Amino acid sequence: MTLQTDIDNAAAQLKGKSPQEVLAWALGNYEKISLASSFGAEDVALIDMIAKIKPDAHVFSLDTGRLNGETYEVIAKVQQKYPQLQLRIMFPQAEAVEQMVSTKGINLFYDSVENRKQCCYVRKVEPLGLATQGLDAWITGLRRDQTANRLTMETVELDGDRQIAKINPLIDWSNEQVWEYIHQNDVPYNALHDQNFPSIGCAPCTRAIQAGEDLRAGRWWWEMSNQECGLHVTSDGRLVRAKG
Ligand code: SF4
Secondary structure, eight states: OOOHHHHHHHHHHTTTTOHHHHHHHHHHOOSEEEEOOOOOOHHHHHHHHHHHTTHHHHEEEEOOSBBOOHHHHHHHHHHHHHHTOOEEOOOOOOHHHHHHHHHHHTTTGGOOHHHHHOOOOOOHHHHHHHHHHOOOOOEOOOOGOOGGGTOOOOOOOEEETTEEEOOTTTOOHHHHHHHHHHHHHTTOGGGGGGGGGGSSOOOOOOOOOTTTTOOOOOGGGGGOOOOOOSSOOOOOOOOOOOOO
């Protein structure tokens, strides 16, 4: 049986299941599995769910070197509340960052899409590649209604570039369901969410949104058309998804 067939079968079996049921299945089914966390609302909800199923589960996070102070504060709170969690913080290669900022400037991302993609590649995509090396599956906090690009995503998908499973337990959840879970379970969350930051990335590339704006409108707002950072995009530019 191919990996794709396995994943298709799992996706059919998990259709309509709760995030906790999806996580229990994934944590029981895959030995080498880790949550990718940027410590946004979805990720902290998932951390709480995961810690209740497997307190010493693996979580990795990408420290780009340009995160907000509030993000480090929530990381510390999570480490305190879930001490058994095996949290791995990934950093970009120092030489690559040095070379990039010394030739193109510290805030190169504002100058062109090409520069922004280069910065995301050095600070996020490359470390993500290292973090997912050797894994059988990774878990994400993606939700279908976050961007139009995510509409076709499934609970379990094949990550074609890495040839591993990608698990999206919250794919069918709304923003309201995530927040209800956070408040009901007293989960630590990033204080920027209370200042109209629904989506939090690097400090210079994230802003608060206005009422009525898309939830991802605060990311790379100067480009207007691109709210994906490359972490969930295949090497040929498509979103990672099960089929097609
Ligand atoms: S989000 Fe901005 S600062 Fe962060 S890696 Fe991408 S371009 Fe660089």
